[in-house]
Amino acid sequence: xNLSLKKQSILPGFFxxxxxxxxxxxxxxxxxxxxxxxxSAALTxxxxxxxxxxxxxxxxxALSFGASLVAAxxxxxxxxxxxxVLVRYKFPGKGLVDALVDLPFALPTAVGxxxxxxxxxxxxxxxxxxxxxxxxxxxxxxxxxxALIFIGFPFVVRTVQPVLLELDVEIEEAAASLGAGRxxxxxxxxxxxxxxxxxxxxxxxxxxxxxEYGSVVFIAGNMPMKTEIxxxxxxxxxxxxxxxxxxxxxxxxxxxxFILLLLINFLQWKSGKNLVSG
Amino acid sequence: MSxxxxxNFIAVFLIFLTISIGSSAGPKQSLLNVSYDPTRELYQDFNxxxxxxxxxxxGQTVTIRQSHGGSGKxxxxxxxxxxxxxxTLALAYDIDAIQAAGFIKPGWQKRLPxxxxxxTSTIVFLVRKGNPKKIRDWNDLVKPGxxxxxxxxxxxxxxxxxxxAAWGYALRKSGGNETKAKEFVKKLYKSVPVLDSGxxxxxxxxxxxxxxxxxxxxxxxxxLAVKELGKDKFEIVxxxxxxxxxxxxxxxxxxxxxxxxxxxxxxxxxYLYTDEGQKIAAKHYYRPGNGAIAAQYSKxxxxxxxxxxxxxxxxxxxAQKKHFADGGVFDQIYTGE
Numbered sequence: 001x002n003l004s005l006k007k008q009s010i011l012p013g014f015f016x017x018x019x020x021x022x023x024x025x026x027x028x029x030x031x032x033x034x035x036x037x038x039x040s041a042a043l044t045x046x047x048x049x050x051x052x053x054x055x056x057x058x059x060x061x062a063l064s065f066g067a068s069l070v071a072a073x074x075x076x077x078x079x080x081x082x083x084x085v086l087v088r089y090k091f092p093g094k095g096l097v098d099a100l101v102d103l104p105f106a107l108p109t110a111v112g113x114x115x116x117x118x119x120x121x122x123x124x125x126x127x128x129x130x131x132x133x134x135x136x137x138x139x140x141x142x143x144x145x146x147a148l149i150f151i152g153f154p155f156v157v158r159t160v161q162p163v164l165l166e167l168d169v170e171i172e173e174a175a176a177s178l179g180a181g182r183x184x185x186x187x188x189x190x191x192x193x194x195x196x197x198x199x200x201x202x203x204x205x206x207x208x209x210x211x212e213y214g215s216v217v218f219i220a221g222n223m224p225m226k227t228e229i230x231x232x233x234x235x236x237x238x239x240x241x242x243x244x245x246x247x248x249x250x251x252x253x254x255x256x257x258f259i260l261l262l263l264i265n266f267l268q269w270k271s272g273k274n275l276v277s278g
Numbered sequence: 279m280s281x282x283x284x285x286n287f288i289a290v291f292l293i294f295l296t297i298s299i300g301s302s303a304g305p306k307q308s309l310l311n312v313s314y315d316p317t318r319e320l321y322q323d324f325n326x327x328x329x330x331x332x333x334x335x336x337g338q339t340v341t342i343r344q345s346h347g348g349s350g351k352x353x354x355x356x357x358x359x360x361x362x363x364x365x366t367l368a369l370a371y372d373i374d375a376i377q378a379a380g381f382i383k384p385g386w387q388k389r390l391p392x393x394x395x396x397x398t399s400t401i402v403f404l405v406r407k408g409n410p411k412k413i414r415d416w417n418d419l420v421k422p423g424x425x426x427x428x429x430x431x432x433x434x435x436x437x438x439x440x441x442x443a444a445w446g447y448a449l450r451k452s453g454g455n456e457t458k459a460k461e462f463v464k465k466l467y468k469s470v471p472v473l474d475s476g477x478x479x480x481x482x483x484x485x486x487x488x489x490x491x492x493x494x495x496x497x498x499x500x501x502l503a504v505k506e507l508g509k510d511k512f513e514i515v516x517x518x519x520x521x522x523x524x525x526x527x528x529x530x531x532x533x534x535x536x537x538x539x540x541x542x543x544x545x546x547x548x549y550l551y552t553d554e555g556q557k558i559a560a561k562h563y564y565r566p567g568n569g570a571i572a573a574q575y576s577k578x579x580x581x582x583x584x585x586x587x588x589x590x591x592x593x594x595x596x597a598q599k600k601h602f603a604d605g606g607v608f609d610q611i612y613t614g615e
Contacts, residue, residue, distance in 0.1 A: 054605070055613045056609065118487075121486075122489075138487075139489075221473065221474075222472070222475055223472070223473055224473070224612035224613075225612050235433055236433050238350070238351075239350040239433050240602065240603065241354070245604070
């Protein structure tokens with residue numbers, strides 16, 4: 001085993017760099033997360049199931065995964081469009097627009113949440129316009145989706161943008177000269193090349209949305225069974241000093257997210273492979 | 279060039295070293311008070327007053343640091359190692375949790391007068407100017423068309439007092455009938471459109487978003503809101519009966535002993551009970567425990583019949599277990615059991 005590893009690496013410094021990587025990952029990711037397993041292991045299986053299948057908790061799981069999915073899918077469409085605009089067109093103020101995309105990264109999410117709530121509340125600038133149409137965009141799942149779109153969309157733009165930049169316009173021109181229509185060019189030529197990046201952006205945006213707390217609590221309304229997200233349920237348990245219950249919910253969240261991420265990584269790997277072979 | 283930079287670094291380092299040595303010498307003492315959110319201004323005033331008093335009495339200069347946040351979160355920080363010498367939180371339940379973790383001696387609530395609550399408050403209603411929905415008492419809150427704003431009692435310690443006040447009213451009104459009380463509380467929370475995670479969030483919902491007809495709030499916070507946000511927009515309605523909200527204070531034994539600060543920490547807490555301390559509390563709209571001082575502020579803090587958590591609910595541990603634990607009465611309101 002050791003020998004074969006040594007043989008594989010031609011570059012020097014494999015063991016020190018792998019060592020540093022593993023140490024770093026352990027300190028920053030693995031050890032903190034494993035305490036979740038340890039803490040929830042203090043529960044009996046029956047109690048664990050009782051906690052994670054309580055109606056309020058189940059409702060919050062459905063809401064968190066559902067709203068994150070809707071937000072991530074929306075971000076894929078808007079994000080690809082935005083990346084396309086930023087890469088392919090020249091217009092005054094482009095640099096400014098490009099910089100604005102990163103703002104949700106930098107802003108404390110609570111600030112984003114409060115700003116969104118102020119705008120979309122029934123007496124806010126946007127909410128006032130929506131109200132006559134019968135659309136209420138705060139204190140319901142729609143509000144949660146809006147907040148999650150806000151915090152997630154830079155991920156899609158920033159992952160797709162460099163790939164689009166690399167993509168030669170000549171390839172599209174070649175497709176056009178071979179008789180492909182505009183739609184055909186996009187679907188058969190451009191889209192397959194950016195698909196892995198789109199998937200990465202989707203995963204990042206989705207994962208970020210699942211864990212988001214700061215912005216959502218302000219816009220959600222936090223009604224039991226209706227608009228309580230999973231991170232809020234975890235906070236609720238902590239507020240009652242019920243740490244094992246909090247970790248039990250976190251545990252389910254962790255496992256579910258991990259399975260989802262693995263699945264999407266697998267899809268991504270497959271789509272990348274198809275691109276190379278096809 | 280690089281020599282110059284190195285020299286600068288050493289110079290800066292030496293300066294910091296002298297400062298830190300200088301500050302640890304001499305008769306100086308520091309104290310950390312871990313408190314909850316709305317007491318920020320109260321303790322800013324109080325700390326100044328206490329520092330002056332202590333300097334005069336002992337010649338020692340005391341620096342008091344304050345930390346504020348949600349009551350439950352603050353308690354967790356102390357349990358996780360925030361080295362508070364004293365805690366001044368919103369409810370005894372949170373201090374009980376610190377005691378359970380071994381930082382505070384059992385029986386802490388008997389160490390100081392009035393259940394270790396030098397100042398108290400109660401739950402009142404904040405309504406819009408002119409009181410358009412004619413809200414005078416608790417039963418007006420469940421009238422059709424009235425929308426109530428209050429935080430989620432499961433995430434906000436302060437909001438548990440709101441819930442318990444409503445329950446206590448209904449229980450008294452029905453002559454001790456728990457089914458009736460449950461019905462009342464259920465009806466009340468059904469008319470809550472937004473359950474914010476904390477009291478400040480609810481205040482924003484009520485004032486900035488203009489949602490709801492009435493906000494359930496601690497009396498001191500209601501007065502503060504009216505003072506800060508305009509007398510022309512809101513009114514305070516005091517119900518016929520409410521709960522005595524007791525935010526207790528105590529010494530964190532292990533930390534104070536570790537810092538050698540027991541004596542000064544004890545003096546700090548006792549100072550809350552002096553005329554001076556009581557006046558500062560009253561100035562920040564808390565109800566002073568000292569009757570003579572309270573009388574001076576009686577115009578503001580109107581007389582209201584108050585029941586206690588010990589009297590109606592048998593203490594925090596019991597109230598928590600019955601109402602706010604998983605599957606408790608509050609959960610049943612929403613899961614429909």
